[in-house]
Amino acid sequence: MRLFLTLLALCAVLFVASLTSGQITAGVSESLAALFARDGLPLSVVMQEIRLPRAILAVMIGASLGMAGAAMQGFLRNPLAEPGLIGVSGSAALGAVLAIQTGLTLVCPLALPLAALTGAVLAVLLILMLAGPRGASITLILAGIAISALAAALTSLVLNLSPNPFAAADIVFWMMGSLADRSFVHVWLALPFMAVGWVLLILSGRGLDALTLGEDAAHAMGINLTRLRLMVVIGTASAVGAATAVAGAIGFVGLVVPHLLRRFVGARPSALLWASALGGAAMVLAADIAVREILPQRDLKLGVLMALVGAPLFLHLIFKTRKEMA
Template sequence: MMRLAILLGSLVLALFMGTLLIGPADISPVQSLHALILGEDGPMTLVMREIRLPRAILGLLIGASLGLAGAAMQGYLRNPLADPGLIGVSGSAALGAVLSIQTGLAAAIALALPMMALGGALIGVLLVLLLAGPRGSSLTLILAGIAISAFAGALTSLVLNLSPNPYAASEIVFWMMGSLADRSMVHVWIALPLIVAGGLLLASLPRGLDALTLGEDAAEAMGINLTRLRLSLVIGTAAVVGASTAVAGAIGFVGLVVPHLLRPLVGARPGALLWASALGGAAMILASDIFVRVVLPERDLKLGVVTALVGAPLFLHLIYRTRRDGV
């Protein structure tokens, strides 16, 4: 367990340094760090502090968010196919963002896009909680989430459908693919408080999730408050995923694949999987973000496209392995 923590931790650290030091601006690593830390006036400091640092921090935060939320969701639903998007937060955040692009607010007001995306996520999660009720089973939560996701998806399509302006439409489509390009420290400050607060809520779950291995009845009889656990899960997931989607768009497959990949390495314990998946998610996003900048840097390859391209085959392999093991 300790070895895994050290391994994942150093991987994340290495990739974080990698995203800081790799980029189109031709600066040597020593120069980069020098400019970042000591910060003389000049273009190098600007590049490091205003472009690469926020990008690296966001990659770290968003990857950790998606991995953590995915592991928590799978643990709660006791289903390896669960995904943080399941409760409709990413769909409704995307709808908020799309509306801000479509109405031109995103172009007129600097932070309209992430703010409207956050608003969408908030409305989405409130609707899900309202639909699922405070004490319902995990099934009602899934159904409410699917309903909200489908509805948000339909409205997003409607906006695209009615879009009179092809530029807005293409902007929407590209935004929805997810990216960390051209984000500033302001985006970090928007996402950071929500991700920290949501992350703390999710970090309170391990014992309850472990107990849920035995089913809801047994867990509740062992003193686990399922109502509180569910509320922490939904609000925590909404905060971290809502904030992530608001600043980076929809990035898929991380929350699904990372927990699945790391599960055997933590002895399948859902509680221990939380921190492992947070580190694993951060590693996957940081690596993908390095990839989009190294391969085809001039074509602006989108992060969400890469995670899906990597994630889907990985997932197929996992399904194959699961089938072979017969569990």
């Protein structure tokens, strides 16, 4: 309970900080008052139509990535597993890339996230088809790796053959991941898919707890492993696919956050799901604030910053784990 309250308080503080971060400087009380004003002033418009949806998306995306990472690690019983392992992120990125390359985004602004969601859905169907309804975890991993590699290869092919340098530049910048220029349209588009993913992953908590004792023990406890697997895969795909669709590729959240919080929950997957959701939200909020404060004039991408911070942090965790096991 103490961890939950601490993470919740941290998210609340960072949420307020996100609302008050940006090039338009104003006091905290003035900025928060502008959230509810109907005066049409520039600060009110910025707070209500730019900063508020951006902060909400940061919470949604961080929670989705953190919870999905904890679920994948619990299901595969591997602390190195992460949501991108099943190829959903790469497939969603491929769908978005095709939307940019074909010019659909010029016709309909929502074509990009919708194409990315379509790519994520197709990836899930392919994974379930390749792995089979009763396939082992290793089969699921191999299917995900194959789909991820294929999506990456096709994305590279599109970039290689792109005759339009401006489209290629848009593709590269989108794949870096960002929450800039997002609106409530993106929030409402992603929320239903993320909500489905959250519900499925939370409902899988009991099964993930039982799975820590092994598949045979979990089966003896009445856990339907096929159903559990479908819940984890579809829940992860729904949450992560929607996150990638509206913000691009943002890595390391689902890998690092469960690692940092696992010791505080006694390595119980069901408790780690909630903790990782709040921890992921806090991490993405903090990173998005840093993006706006470090280089406000250069449009530093969120995915780039997450990689720069997440990779060294993960290496530190690896060395720390090696010392503890020695």
